[in-house]
Amino acid sequence: MSTKKLSYALLLATLTLAGCGGGNTTSNTSTGYFVDSPVINADYDCIADNNYNKTTGADGSFNCIDMSNVRFRIGNLTLGEIHTLPSDTYVFPQDLIGVARDTGINNAKVIAMAQLLQSLDSDGNPENGITIAKETKIAIAETKTTFNPADLTVYQDSTSAFHKPTCTQAKKHLEQTYQKIHHDSHSHDTDHNSHDTTHDTDHNSHDTTHDTDHNSHDTTHDTDHNSHDTTHDTDHNSHNTTHDTDHNSHDTTHDTDHNSHNTTHDTDHNSHNHDTNYKQ
Secondary structure, eight states, rough: OOHHHHHHHHHHHEEEEEEETTTTOOTTTTEEEEEEEETTOEEEEEETTTEEEEOOOOOEEEEEEEETEEEETTEEEEEEEEEOOTTEEEEEEHHHSOOOGGGGGOOOHHHHHHHHHHHBBSSOOGOOOOEBBBHHHHHHSSSSBBOOOGHHHHHHHTTTTTTTOHHHHHHHHHHHHHHHHHHHHHHHHHHHHHHHHHHHHHHHHHHHHHHHHHHHHHHHHHHHHHHHHHHHHHHHHHHHHHHHHHHHHHHHHHHHHHHHHHHHHHHHHHHHHHHHHHOO
16 A cells, blocks of 8 residues: 555544544543542433443542533432532532531431441441442342432342441441541641732732832932932032132232232331431
């Protein structure tokens, strides 16, 4: 095959892949986290994206392009939906039930969902994450399709759950998770604000230093200018003093010469008179 034909074939293949969606299509995907502890291998559907049967990651993460309608499931059992991703990106049972996170911690539906999730954990220890096994999802598929707190024992019995936390235990665990995430989010905001404050302080310090240097320059300039003016005035006064001294010296010399002339004239006049008187 000639080089020209090979290049054409490669170009055609590239265009074909691009037409089939062969590029990176996840650049605008948003990520959230399903938590009691991180809920791992739970099912979810990105309904707004028309993308179904996805599972949460090892950190409880889920990804959709459009978060306006996301449904969470355990097999065929629907737990609830969100219609916007919370600002902290976490989804709690409170969010699926539709109550406030802080006061909703006492809601009977919220506590029942926390009991279910914790009882379905494959190792019975929700402290290290809640992992939903494939077998559990298959077993629970035979139950009703929408979560109902009244059917909690039915869900647990169908999955042969060996860890069944009480209401108090489930609530305590969920509350600890909420407090930890809330605290971490608050600490992040504090660190961010502290960074902004430090930046502003450094900026203001720079401006102050700049103004100080500028004022110092102006002061030095004014001092040099005043020093120049003082020197100029001193030289001018010195010139005037010297001029006055020379003028006075001239006047004194003139007066002295004038007086000397008068004295000589008087002496000569007196001497003439004396000679005249002597001759008489």
